[in-house]
Amino acid sequence: MIETADTAVQSEPNPARNSAARELFETVRVVALGLLAATVIQTVAWQPFTIPSSSMEPGLVTGDYVVVSKWAYGWSRASLPFNPPLPGGRLLGRSPERGDVVVFRRPSNPQETWVKRLIGLPGDRVQVVGGAVSVNGRVIPRTPLNLTTDHDEPSRQVLRVRESLPGGDSYVTYDGGSGLPGDDTGVYVVPEGFYFMMGDNRDNSLDSRWPADMGVGLLPAENIVGRAEVIVASWKPGAGLFKPWTWLNLQSGRFFKPVR
Template sequence: MNFALILFLLLVATGALWFLDRFHARKLRAAGAPNPWWVEYGASFFPVILIVFSLRSFVVEPFKIPSGSMIPTLLVGDFILVNKWTYGIRLPVINQKVIDINAPERGDVMVFRYPADPSLDYIKRVVGLPGDRVEYVNKRLSINGQPVPIEEVGAYLHPDRLYYSPQFTERLGAVEHSVLIERDAPAFIPQVMNFPGRENCTYTSAGVSCTVPQGHYFVLGDNRDASSDSRVWGFVPEQNIVGKAFFIWFNFNDMKRIGGFH
């Protein structure tokens, strides 16, 4: 369901009723006459829908985390806020950038439209920038020939399934974050799709190496062995970017999770 399109259509419909009432119909009504039903249930909602549409399109948009691909940074059921302007101002519905502000950086947690099905929103961590050579071989991440610093920090207990995963601290640029890497999971990448730019990648039994095309980004989930990401379905085009995730505003199961994250 394209909620942005539905909200836009509601904005147009209620806006048309508001303007009709404001500049024409109101002048024809007798003084003190009650508003007709189409004003009460249509035009009166226009200011509210306008505010919601503007905030959601240009400032922040709420999302709910549906899967465990970003554990331990984000859990299933986290409600997050996404900054819609940090990567540039985009026209709503068509997602066309009209004002350029910042580009995604390594380590950002980014929401984007899934390249294989743009009706779906995905969330992953930015690892590779345009022109980067990204390698994920034997479960070690390297960028442009330099291994990404990583340190084991113990075990992570999955609260929903009650089992432990090895937990590591990884540093991408200035961003330090946690990742989970299962030692007994295979290193090869299964079920690789035939995505645009696949010729830029080399797959072996030990993993994958890719050169990121211009205008695209390489993303990974923090739960490395339970994430379908750029290793499987390819690069994220710049035009698919929605915004930068930055804040957990609610979780029904754990109120302590409210706050910012890396």
């Protein structure tokens, strides 16, 4: 029998090609697992945020890189990426305490993440008179400390004031002067399932003193993301992830600093 020229010839496997395919598959698998792990950690345990404004000075300043505890208050749809349209409520919910620095989704625009201090709990009556905050008719004690310059706006002079809560916790606020917007308000009654939030930079903060379309309004519990725990580091204005030459433009004294 004579073999014809078109007889099929079986090709030998290409080891180099197979090795490259395996390496590509392994790389994709590792990256996918890493992204999945990071998503789970940020959803369930801790999530980093960068402070974009000066409303929480002097405790938090623009450029601070803050780690937020997701498990501090339990989980809601606000804990998940993109705030999916799930039923309301919180899983394993725990109530935040007065004085906590809370990260939350802004009620009027849930894609925006804000940070303020919790001042009013459900059932409280909150009012600001002459810059002093009162809760249920009792003024939160204020101790003037010293005049200083605003961290983000050096041309602005402010008074550092320590506020002391009944339980012993205290924190420092900025007072920009008397007679400014938000220094004198009516009485806000905080309903069940809501909280009253304020920025520590009292005269430079849109918070629960203003309606939701301008500031925060009363904050629904389900909008809470978590509690700010620690400042890992802080970058000077103008630094950015996609500007490698700015990565070392750090603000001194703001490394692994607990959020008070």
